[in-house]
Amino acid sequence: MYEIIGIWVGAFFTLAIYSFLYKENPVYRLAEHLVVGISLGYTMAITYDVVLKPRLIEPLLAGGSWILLIPALLGLLYITRFISSIAWLSRYPIAFVLGTGMGVGFPLTMKSNVLRQLEAAMIPFYQEGMPWHMVLGNVVLVLGTLAALIYFFFSKPHKGFFFGTGSRIGIWIIMLGFGATFGFTVMGRISLLIGRIQYLLGDWLHLIE
Amino acid sequence: MxxxxxxxxxxxxxxxxxxxxxxxxxxxxxxxxxxxxxxxxxxxxxxxxxxxxxxxxxxxxxxxxxxxxxxxxxxxxxxxxxxxxxxxxPVSLSGGMDEPSIFHFLFMHIQVPIQATMFSMLAFYIASAAFRAFRAKSALATVLLLAAVIVMLGQVPIGDLIAKWFPQIGLWILRYPNLAAKRAIMLGVGFGILATNLKIIFGVERNWLGGAGK
Incomplete structure (x- = not known):
């Protein structure tokens, strides 16, 4: 019974959202507002379950973890944002999260976004027994990365052989990349659409297996 | 202070x-x-x-x-x-302890379908965006169009029917030129993040302070 009611409710809200394709209407607006409330309410419940309860409340109740009162007090300072005379106190927790987050993130970004990418871009064009399409691919990968970087380098005018030709090749590579990404995204969205249609025609109406 | x-x-x-x-x-x-x-x-x-x-x-x-x-x-x-x-x-739907709760019901049968449908609806908007973006008005727009069409057709059975090697071209585009463009963008983003990190840490960038109480 639970499942049947659930499928009917799910089907109702699926159709409510699709009704927007015709025009905005009260049923769509209701679904849109409900999803905001439910998702934030769900996040609150889960945050309490996985963060506040095991990391703060339980250790404090068990005693001996009084140091955890510092992050709790810092966190509570966020709420001063609602009282304009002391709203500046909310900068303290923001400063802590921002500063430490930036510090932790710096070496990690350097590693993942810069060093690893540079390392992966430095590959030999040819190795024994490599098929021609891989050799061509490696050439495109190495020179294409360089050309696309030149295109994004705006400190020099895109003129001459290195910057001019480089940036022109770069934009071709970027367009190929954007086209491929777009095609990939379209396929992802279409498969989601197929999933919803399967839900309506299969789970709900039992018209398809 | x-x-x-x-x-x-x-x-x-x-x-x-x-x-x-x-x-x-x-x-x-x-x-x-x-x-x-x-x-x-x-x-x-x-x-x-x-x-x-x-x-x-x-x-x-x-x-x-x-x-x-x-x-x-x-x-x-x-x-x-x-x-x-x-x-x-934490009320269960039928009163039994093993039955799913109303909390679970609201999440699974309202939140999940609505979010999945919202994302799937993007298929319609992406189609209309494609119509505008894919008009092959210039050589670069043609490259964009061709890459997208090859990648899309390469992922579905019809691509295999066109030619056995057709999906391979889609895969090659994804693996090489697409990766080159992505890598350049990722490097640019990486340098941007590093610069922003340093600017915030050393107090050059102070917008995060906002206007609360000046």
């Missing part, structure tokens, strides 16, 4: 966390462990700020009977009902 102390906290915290990465000592590890246990607690309190803000906006709309104020109830009721149903009053 209002500006200097927060800027100092950012600078000291940022430098400390940056340095601890390069010094694998028990003290630096202890600093990092404290950060790992403190940061989620502080971040969890930020949720209260978000919930409070949303409540204020919608309560204001209801009080003033602003346009479409009735829908604000559709935000506020589930917003507070969900935590209550999860922790204070």
């Amino acid at each position: 209002k500006r200097t102390v927060p800027l100092m906290i950012v600078m000291v915290g940022g430098i400390l966390m940056m340095v601890q990465y390069f010094i694998p000592h028990q003290y630096s590890q202890a600093v990092f462990d404290s950060y790992v246990s403190w940061a989620p607690i502080i971040a969890a309190f930020a949720l209260i700020l978000g919930v409070g803000s949303l409540t204020r906006v919608h309560a204001h709309k209801i009080r003033r009977k602003a346009e479409n104020w009735q829908y604000s109830w559709a935000v506020l009721i589930p917003l507070y009902a969900m935590p209550v149903l999860a922790h204070i009053w």
